Amino acid sequence: MRLTPDLEDLIDNQVTKYSTQLSIAKPKYVLRVKDVLTLPKEITRGRRTSAYRYYGVAYIKHNIVFFNVKRSNSLRKLQETIAHELVHLRFPYLNHGSALRAKVKAVIHGRCYRPYKKRVKKRSLSEN
Numbered sequence: 001m002r003l004t005p006d007l008e009d010l011i012d013n014q015v016t017k018y019s020t021q022l023s024i025a026k027p028k029y030v031l032r033v034k035d036v037l038t039l040p041k042e043i044t045r046g047r048r049t050s051a052y053r054y055y056g057v058a059y060i061k062h063n064i065v066f067f068n069v070k071r072s073n074s075l076r077k078l079q080e081t082i083a084h085e086l087v088h089l090r091f092p093y094l095n096h097g098s099a100l101r102a103k104v105k106a107v108i109h110g111r112c113y114r115p116y117k118k119r120v121k122k123r124s125l126s127e128n
């Protein structure tokens with residue numbers, strides 16, 4: 001799709017909405033391959049010059065996402081990509097599989113999730 005100011009607004013609204021549903025901080029995001037290339041190399045390492053091939057990329061550790069607007073051929077696909085990449089931020093432990101796909105679908109349908117909490121091992125009594 002061609003990136004227009006209207007489309008940019010639509011994307012921003014979608015990112016805000018899904019970030020709220022997923023209880024994550026709204027990430028920084030870029031919409032063009034050339035913007036990926038302006039990001040520091042240590043952030044994009046491994047998915048930098050290859051970024052154009054994907055519908056989207058989540059640079060999870062840095063809370064930055066790339067939505068490849070040009071590659072998306074419909075609003076629906078773009079919406080799915082936005083949900084998909086944001087689900088990666090909320091569920092960093094999920095690989096691509098049925099669990100992740102189910103969450104993407106649920107987010108598109110309006111489901112909300114509690115904030116992500118890293119599991120902390122409880123100290124055993126003997127350590128106290």
Ligand SMILES: [Zn+2]
Pocket residue numbers: 084085088096
């Ligand atoms: Zn993914």
